[in-house]
Amino acid sequence: MERLLNFMGAQIHSYLMSEDARDQADFYVESLGGEIQSLTTFGEMPGTPEAMKDKVMHLALTVAGTNTLMISDSFAPVSYNRSIILALNYDDESEARTAYANLSEGGESKYPLALQPWGAYYGEVVDKFGVTWMITKQ
Numbered sequence: 001m002e003r004l005l006n007f008m009g010a011q012i013h014s015y016l017m018s019e020d021a022r023d024q025a026d027f028y029v030e031s032l033g034g035e036i037q038s039l040t041t042f043g044e045m046p047g048t049p050e051a052m053k054d055k056v057m058h059l060a061l062t063v064a065g066t067n068t069l070m071i072s073d074s075f076a077p078v079s080y081n082r083s084i085i086l087a088l089n090y091d092d093e094s095e096a097r098t099a100y101a102n103l104s105e106g107g108e109s110k111y112p113l114a115l116q117p118w119g120a121y122y123g124e125v126v127d128k129f130g131v132t133w134m135i136t137k138q
Contacts, residue, residue, distance in 0.1 A: 013068045013069070013070055014068075014069050014070065014086055015070040015071070015072070016069070016070070016071045016072075016131065017071075017072055017073075017074040017078050018056075018071050018072065018073055018074060018078060018129065019073070019074060019077070019078050019129075020073070021055075021056035021059050021071040021072055021073045022039075022056060022059070024071055024129050025059050025061050025069075025071050027127070027128070027129070028061065028063050028069060029061060029063065030102070031099065031102035031103050031105070031127075032063040032064040032088075032099055032102065032103075033063065033064060033065075034061055034062040034063035034064065034065075034067075035061060035062060036059060036060070036061045037060045037061055037062060037068075038058070038059070038060045039056060039058075039059045039060075040056070040057045040058045040059075041053060041054055041055060041056060041057055042054075042055045042056075042057045042073075043055075044057070045057070052075075055073040055075075056071065056072055056073045057072060057073075058070065058072055059071045059072065064088055064090075064099065067088075069086075078129075078130070079130070080129075080130040080131050080132065082132060084132075085124075085132045085133065085134050086131060086132070086133050086134070087133070087134040087135075087136065088133060088134070088135050088136070089136045089137075089138060090135070090136070090137045090138075091137070091138070092137065093121060093137045095137075096113060096121055096123075096135050096136070096137040097113055099133075099135055100113045100123050100125060100135045103125045103127045103133050103135075104125045104127075105128065106127070106128030107125055107126050107127040107128045107129075108125065108126045109123075109124075109125050110124040110125060110126060110132070111123050111124040113135055113137075120136050120137060120138050121135075121136060121137035122134070122135070122136050123135045123136075
């Protein structure tokens with residue numbers, strides 16, 4: 001148990017690999033509100049080949065309040081699967097509906113945002129980049 005206590009200050013942040021990190025980050029800022037906090041390109045590192053200089057090595061943004069999301073350009077095709085889903089929980093139904101609608105643009109609605117038997121609103125969408133989002137309003 002002592003080993004576990006040493007790690008209680010850690011935080012988990014989502015880190016997405018992308019085929020176009022800048023475009024994906026802009027989409028999330030527009031869809032969920034927020035801003036890009038930092039952006040580092042591979043070109044800022046010594047010895048980077050010319051073809052890679054403009055690629056994003058690390059991009060951090062805040063979305064939907066104070067949530068941190070990180071994105072990096074991938075040098076291989078990106079494929080997201082259902083093993084990992086990003087979940088957003090809202091206190092306000094209108095905000096949840098707006099986020100759901102915005103993330104749906106160009107994507108796919110998996111489950112419409114609707115009141116569920118357990119008393120919360122729930123919906124699931126796959127955005128145009130292939131990332132699955134669960135949207136809830138408690």
